[in-house]
Amino acid sequence: MVRENLWMRPERPARGPQPNYSRAALTEAAVRVADAEGLEAISMRRLATEIGAGTMSLYRYVSGKDDVIELMVDAVVAQYLPEGTVLSGDWKADLGALARRARLTMLRHPWLAPLAASRQGASPNRLRLLEASLHMVDGLGLGVDEMLTLIGGVFAYVNGFVQGELAEAEALRRTGLDLREWTALQKPYLMSIIASGDHPMVTKMATEGGRAYGDVEERFEYGLERLLDGIEARLPES
Structure with missing residues (x-):
C-alpha cells in the first residue's frame, strides 16, 4: 500500500473530534525526548505522556512513529538555514x-x-x-x-x-x-x-x-x- 506524503494531509481532519494539540507541540516533545534519550525512546505512548494526551488521540495528528520522525527531521533541519x-x-x-x-x-x-x-x-x-x-x-x-x-x-x-x-x-x-x-x-x-x-x-x-x-x-x-x-x-x- 502506497502511503500518502504527510505534508499532503491536513493537520486537522475535516470530520470527527478536533485535536487539542498541534503537530508542532507533538514534534517539540519528540525532539526533546530524542535529544535526551535517543530515537529509540520515541513511542506513541511516550509522546502521549509527554504532552498529556491519550495514546490513541495522537493518531488524529499522525499515522504513526514514521510520521513523527518525519516531523522531527523537518523541524530540526530548519536550523541549517x-x-x-x-x-x-x-x-x-x-x-x-x-x-x-x-x-x-x-x-x-x-x-x-x-x-x-x-x-x-x-x-x-x-x-x-x-x-x-x-x-x-x-x-x-x-x-x-x-x-x-x-x-x-x-x-x-x-x-x-x-x-x-x-x-x-x-x-x-x-x-x-x-x-x-x-x-x-x-x-x-x-x-x-x-x-x-x-x-x-x-x-x-x-x-x-x-x-x-x-x-x-x-x-x-x-x-x-x-x-x-x-x-x-x-x-x-x-
Missing part, C-alpha cells in the same frame, strides 16, 4: 557556512545524523534548504545533476565527520578513555609493527602524524576547505 538568512553570493562562503551550521545542528541533535544520511523525503524545510543550496551554486556553469552532486558531497562530508565525532563521544562514555588514552593502549602493538618494517606507511603515520589529536574544529575546517577548494578547481572555466 535559519529563516531570514541572506546569501552572500559567494558560493564557497555560503556553502561553507551551511556546512558549519549543519554540523552544529547534528551535534545538538545526535539522532539526526543517521537519518540525514538516509532517504530524504520532500518536506517544507528540506525543500527550502534544497532551494537555497541550489541557489548557492547556480551560475557556476554546472547542470542540475552536477549541482546536486556537489551539494551532496558537502553534506556527505559533514555527516561523516559528525558521525565520527559522535562515535568518539560514545567510545569515551563506554570506556572512560579519550582518544589519546585509547591510542596509548595500542602503542606496544604499533611499535612491534614499526620494528618489523612491514608497514612503512603505518610507520610514517605513527611517527609523523598527529592531526587526529588536534582541535576538532581545526580538523573539520581543514577537510571542509580542501573539499571546497577541490570543487572549485574542477569548475568549468568562465
Whole structure:
C-alpha cells in the first residue's frame, strides 16, 4: 500500500473530534525526548505522556512513529538555514557556512545524523534548504545533476565527520578513555609493527602524524576547505 506524503494531509481532519494539540507541540516533545534519550525512546505512548494526551488521540495528528520522525527531521533541519538568512553570493562562503551550521545542528541533535544520511523525503524545510543550496551554486556553469552532486558531497562530508565525532563521544562514555588514552593502549602493538618494517606507511603515520589529536574544529575546517577548494578547481572555466 502506497502511503500518502504527510505534508499532503491536513493537520486537522475535516470530520470527527478536533485535536487539542498541534503537530508542532507533538514534534517539540519528540525532539526533546530524542535529544535526551535517543530515537529509540520515541513511542506513541511516550509522546502521549509527554504532552498529556491519550495514546490513541495522537493518531488524529499522525499515522504513526514514521510520521513523527518525519516531523522531527523537518523541524530540526530548519536550523541549517535559519529563516531570514541572506546569501552572500559567494558560493564557497555560503556553502561553507551551511556546512558549519549543519554540523552544529547534528551535534545538538545526535539522532539526526543517521537519518540525514538516509532517504530524504520532500518536506517544507528540506525543500527550502534544497532551494537555497541550489541557489548557492547556480551560475557556476554546472547542470542540475552536477549541482546536486556537489551539494551532496558537502553534506556527505559533514555527516561523516559528525558521525565520527559522535562515535568518539560514545567510545569515551563506554570506556572512560579519550582518544589519546585509547591510542596509548595500542602503542606496544604499533611499535612491534614499526620494528618489523612491514608497514612503512603505518610507520610514517605513527611517527609523523598527529592531526587526529588536534582541535576538532581545526580538523573539520581543514577537510571542509580542501573539499571546497577541490570543487572549485574542477569548475568549468568562465
